[in-house]
Amino acid sequence: MSTRSGNLVDSIRRSIVRRVSLSIIVTVLAIGTVAMAAIICWHYQRQYDDFESSTSNVTNAYSSAIAGAMWHLDTSQLNLLADGIQQQESVSYVRINDRGALNIERGIRPYHRDIQTSDLLYNGTPIGQLEIAFNRESVFSTTIQTILPSLIALLVGLSLFGIILVVILQRVVSSRIQSLALEVRDRLENNRFEPLSLQPSSSHDEIDSLIRTFNKLSERILDELQQKTVAQQQLSVVNLELEDRVKLRTYHLQETVTQLNQTLIDLNTTQSKLIEAEKLSALGGMIAAIGHEIETPLGLCLTVQSCLKNDVIALKRAMPSGAINQTQDAMAAVDESLAMLDRNLKRSAELMKGFKEVSAGQIGDDRQRISLLETIQEVVAVLTPKLRQTKHTINIDCASNLMLQGSATAISQVLTNLIMNSLTHGFHNIDEGEIRIQAGENHEWIILRYSDNGVGMSDETKQKIFEPLYTTLRGKGGTGLGMHLVYNIIRQRLKGDITLEESDVGVVFRMQIPKQKRRQAS
Ligand SMILES: Nc1ncnc2c1ncn2[C@@H]1O[C@H](COP(=O)(O)OP(=O)(O)O)[C@@H](O)[C@H]1O
Ligand SMILES: [Mg+2]
Structure with a gap:
C-alpha cells in the first residue's frame, strides 16, 4: 500500500503536467508580480503626484489667510487654520511659525524631505513660514486600496488560468500518455504484442504518432514472434525427424552388426566344420582305400587257406591209418592252425568290408x-x-x-x-x-x-x-x-x-x- 502511494506520489512528482504547470505558473507569477509591481509603482507615483499637488493647493489656499492672521497675531485663528489644514486628506503634518516665538504644529514631523515649505507673505513682505507634509503611508495605502480589486482580479485570473492549463494538459497530454504507458506495460508483462486499443485522435499530434509508432512496432514484433514460432516448430519437427532417422539408422546399423557377427560365427563354424569334414573325409578315403587294397590279397589268402584245408583233408584220406596215428599230433596242430587261419582271415575280411563301407x-x-x-x-x-x-x-x-x-x-x-x-x-x-x-x-x-x-x-x-x-x-x-x-x-x-x-x-x-x-x- 505504502509502495503504491509512494509510486503515486513519485509519479505525480515526475509528472510532465506538474512540471509544465509549475513552470508556467512560476513564469506567469513572475510576470504577474512584475506587472503588479509596475502597476503599484505607477499608481503610487500618481497618488504621490496627486498628494503633492493637493498639498500645493492647500498651501496656496491657506497661505494668505495664515499670513493675515499672523500679521494680526490672531493665534486662535491660526490654530483653527492649522487644524483645518491638518484635516485635509493628504496632510499629515502642519507647522506655522513666524521665525520667532510663534510656532503652531499639528501631527508628527516626518523625517523626509517631502515637507513643502512656503514663505508667508503679507503685502509682499515675508512674515513667516508654512510647512506642510503629506503622509507617504497613506499614499501607499490609498494606492493599495485603489488597485486591490485589480490585484485580486489578476490573482483570480491567474489561478483560473493555471487550473484550466493543468486540466487541459492533464486531458490532452498526461492522461493519454498514462493510458499509453499502462497499455504498453500490460502488453510487456503479459507478452501480448498486439496493437493498442488506444485510438489515435484526429489531431495527429505527437502522442498520436507515438501510438501509431508503437502499433507498428508491436505488429513487427508480432510478425517476428510468429516467424520465430514457425521456425521453432519447423526446427523441432526437423529435430524429431533427425532423431527418428538417427534411431532408424542406429537400429539398422545394430542389425547389420548383429548379422555380421552372426555371419562371422557361422563362417567360423562352417570353416571348422569344413576342416573337420575334410579331415574325416581324408581319413575315411584312406580307410576305404586300405580296405579296397587289402581285400584282394585277403581273398587270395582265404582261397589259399581253403585249398590248403582241402589238401590236408585229401592228405589225411590218402594216408594209411598207421601213418595217421604216427603223425596225429602234427595233424592236430595243422588242423588247429588252419582253423585259426580261417577265423582270423574271416574277421579280417569282415573288417575290410567295414573299411570299404565307410566311404558310404x-x-x-x-x-x-x-x-x-x-x-x-x-x-x-x-x-x-x-x-x-x-x-x-x-x-x-x-x-x-x-x-x-x-x-x-x-x-x-x-x-x-x-x-x-x-x-x-x-x-x-x-x-x-x-x-x-x-x-x-x-x-x-x-x-x-x-x-x-x-x-x-x-x-x-x-x-x-x-x-x-x-x-x-x-x-x-x-x-x-x-x-x-x-x-x-x-x-x-x-x-x-x-x-x-x-x-x-x-x-x-x-x-x-x-x-x-x-x-x-x-
Ligand atoms: N550312445 C553312446 N553312449 C556312450 N558312448 C557312445 C555312444 N555312442 C558312441 N559312443 C562312443 O563313441 C565311440 C565310437 O563309436 P563307434 O564309431 O560306433 O565305434 P564302436 O562302437 O566300434 O566303438 C564308442 O567307442 C563309444 O565310446
Ligand atoms: Mg559302434
Whole structure:
C-alpha cells in the first residue's frame, strides 16, 4: 500500500503536467508580480503626484489667510487654520511659525524631505513660514486600496488560468500518455504484442504518432514472434525427424552388426566344420582305400587257406591209418592252425568290408520317397530280438505323414548304428535304459533327434566321436567305424548334418536331413 502511494506520489512528482504547470505558473507569477509591481509603482507615483499637488493647493489656499492672521497675531485663528489644514486628506503634518516665538504644529514631523515649505507673505513682505507634509503611508495605502480589486482580479485570473492549463494538459497530454504507458506495460508483462486499443485522435499530434509508432512496432514484433514460432516448430519437427532417422539408422546399423557377427560365427563354424569334414573325409578315403587294397590279397589268402584245408583233408584220406596215428599230433596242430587261419582271415575280411563301407557309397535308391515313421519302425522291428534280451525301451515320437526323398537303407543304417551304440556303450551296466527317437519338420528339413539316458561320453570321446577307427572298446570288439559311417551317410549321402548336442544325461544327436534330395553338399 505504502509502495503504491509512494509510486503515486513519485509519479505525480515526475509528472510532465506538474512540471509544465509549475513552470508556467512560476513564469506567469513572475510576470504577474512584475506587472503588479509596475502597476503599484505607477499608481503610487500618481497618488504621490496627486498628494503633492493637493498639498500645493492647500498651501496656496491657506497661505494668505495664515499670513493675515499672523500679521494680526490672531493665534486662535491660526490654530483653527492649522487644524483645518491638518484635516485635509493628504496632510499629515502642519507647522506655522513666524521665525520667532510663534510656532503652531499639528501631527508628527516626518523625517523626509517631502515637507513643502512656503514663505508667508503679507503685502509682499515675508512674515513667516508654512510647512506642510503629506503622509507617504497613506499614499501607499490609498494606492493599495485603489488597485486591490485589480490585484485580486489578476490573482483570480491567474489561478483560473493555471487550473484550466493543468486540466487541459492533464486531458490532452498526461492522461493519454498514462493510458499509453499502462497499455504498453500490460502488453510487456503479459507478452501480448498486439496493437493498442488506444485510438489515435484526429489531431495527429505527437502522442498520436507515438501510438501509431508503437502499433507498428508491436505488429513487427508480432510478425517476428510468429516467424520465430514457425521456425521453432519447423526446427523441432526437423529435430524429431533427425532423431527418428538417427534411431532408424542406429537400429539398422545394430542389425547389420548383429548379422555380421552372426555371419562371422557361422563362417567360423562352417570353416571348422569344413576342416573337420575334410579331415574325416581324408581319413575315411584312406580307410576305404586300405580296405579296397587289402581285400584282394585277403581273398587270395582265404582261397589259399581253403585249398590248403582241402589238401590236408585229401592228405589225411590218402594216408594209411598207421601213418595217421604216427603223425596225429602234427595233424592236430595243422588242423588247429588252419582253423585259426580261417577265423582270423574271416574277421579280417569282415573288417575290410567295414573299411570299404565307410566311404558310404551307393546304398539303395536315393530318389524314392520314404515314410520316416515306417523306416524307424522297421529298424526297431529288426532289432527287437536283441532288445528282448534286455529291459531297454525305445520311444518313437514321429508323425506318420513325415516323408522325405532318400534311401531307406541309409536311414536304417544310421539308426541301427545309433541304437547299437546306445546298447553297447550307453547302457553299459544299465539295466533299464530308454532311447527316444523324435522327428519333426520345417519348411525344408526333417529334424531327427536321437537320445538315450545312458552313461554319456567323456570330453575326448565327444571331440573324436565321428573320427574313423576311434573307439573306446579297442580289442573288445569295437572297430570305431560306426559313428564315422553315420556321419558320412548323413553328410555325403543325405546331404544333411549331424551334431552332438550338450546334455546332462546320456547322449543327444541332432540330425537334419533335407526333405528333397539335394545336389550340392554344404
Ligand atoms: N550312445 C553312446 N553312449 C556312450 N558312448 C557312445 C555312444 N555312442 C558312441 N559312443 C562312443 O563313441 C565311440 C565310437 O563309436 P563307434 O564309431 O560306433 O565305434 P564302436 O562302437 O566300434 O566303438 C564308442 O567307442 C563309444 O565310446
Ligand atoms: Mg559302434
